Amino acid sequence: MSRLITRRNFLRSSAVMGSGLALAGCNQFDFLGSKENPVRQAMERANVLTYQAQRTLIGQQTLAREYAESEIRQGMKPNGSVEPTTPEYLFLKMQNFASYRLTIKGMVEREVSYSLDELRNMPARTQITRHDCVEGWSCIAKWTGTQLGPLLDEAGVKPGARYCVYHCFDNIQRTLSGDILYYTSSDLIDAYHPQTILSYGLNDQVLPVSNGAPVRLRIERALGYKQPKYLHTIELVDSLAPFGEGKGGYWEDTGYDWYGGI
Numbered sequence: 001m002s003r004l005i006t007r008r009n010f011l012r013s014s015a016v017m018g019s020g021l022a023l024a025g026c027n028q029f030d031f032l033g034s035k036e037n038p039v040r041q042a043m044e045r046a047n048v049l050t051y052q053a054q055r056t057l058i059g060q061q062t063l064a065r066e067y068a069e070s071e072i073r074q075g076m077k078p079n080g081s082v083e084p085t086t087p088e089y090l091f092l093k094m095q096n097f098a099s100y101r102l103t104i105k106g107m108v109e110r111e112v113s114y115s116l117d118e119l120r121n122m123p124a125r126t127q128i129t130r131h132d133c134v135e136g137w138s139c140i141a142k143w144t145g146t147q148l149g150p151l152l153d154e155a156g157v158k159p160g161a162r163y164c165v166y167h168c169f170d171n172i173q174r175t176l177s178g179d180i181l182y183y184t185s186s187d188l189i190d191a192y193h194p195q196t197i198l199s200y201g202l203n204d205q206v207l208p209v210s211n212g213a214p215v216r217l218r219i220e221r222a223l224g225y226k227q228p229k230y231l232h233t234i235e236l237v238d239s240l241a242p243f244g245e246g247k248g249g250y251w252e253d254t255g256y257d258w259y260g261g262i
């Protein structure tokens with residue numbers, strides 16, 4: 001049984017204890033979208049608890065397990081957005097991402113940006129890791145990219161910065177009031193983690209569009225929704241409140257755990 005399930009049970013029991021509600025069946029996650037929902041409020045308190053507990057238990061720079069080539073059993077199952085349709089993205093894709101730039105901005109000494117060629121020419125790291133989606137599936141895949149930490153140092157993170165917000169090109173949801181673009185965030189410990197890479201290669205091939213081309217971040221000790229595809233900007237901030245619903249990510253805004261550690 002994976003640690004993911006254990007943790008999910010932990011979250012569920014914390015939610016039940018915290019709210020004093022008796023929950024039956026497996027429908028209790030269906031209406032978490034509402035902010036008034038007592039289960040969601042309890043889960044948000046549980047987020048803080050699990051974040052602190054996990055940070056204490058696992059230490060700050062523990063490596064995620066890496067696997068052998070022989071353990072790659074399948075391709076990386078594309079999930080969520082697989083074919084972004086925003087004009088910016090379609091334009092970049094049309095010219096094979098020649099004018100793509102990854103920007104690091106916000107609470108930094110100097111805003112920096114890099115082309116795909118520049119990223120590919122930086123020291124590369126390849127790692128075979130397991131991706132766990134909360135929907136209940138996993139894939140073992142080989143990711144190649146460059147570490148985020150040295151680029152953050154190049155930009156010069158200002159002392160007050162606490163989080164990286166990862167902004168993506170894809171319109172994960174289309175509403176009457178416009179597109180909702182995917183985003184997520186991490187603390188600086190995860191951003192500087194040695195296995196946190198700006199990945200442009202998957203299983204020895206150029207990263208395909210369905211898996212986040214041209215660049216997707218890997219945060220290897222976090223769940224699937226913390227692995228932003230179609231990444232274009234990393235913004236250093238001291239608060240997550242200004243973005244989306246203020247919970248630090250597209251899925252986080254609907255009630256998913258912010259830390260999302262495994």
Ligand SMILES: Nc1nc2c(c(=O)[nH]1)N[C@H]1C(S)=C(S)[C@@H](COP(=O)(O)O)O[C@H]1N2
Pocket residue numbers: 076077078079080081132133134168169170172182183210211212224225226227228229230231
């Ligand atoms: N930009 C963006 N990033 C995303 C998503 C998405 O829809 N858009 N889905 C997330 C989820 S829930 C998962 S499980 C993984 C899926 O990555 P894959 O398509 O490479 O398997 O990407 C994550 N990152």
Ligand SMILES: [Mo]
Pocket residue numbers: 079132133134135224225
């Ligand atoms: Mo996921």
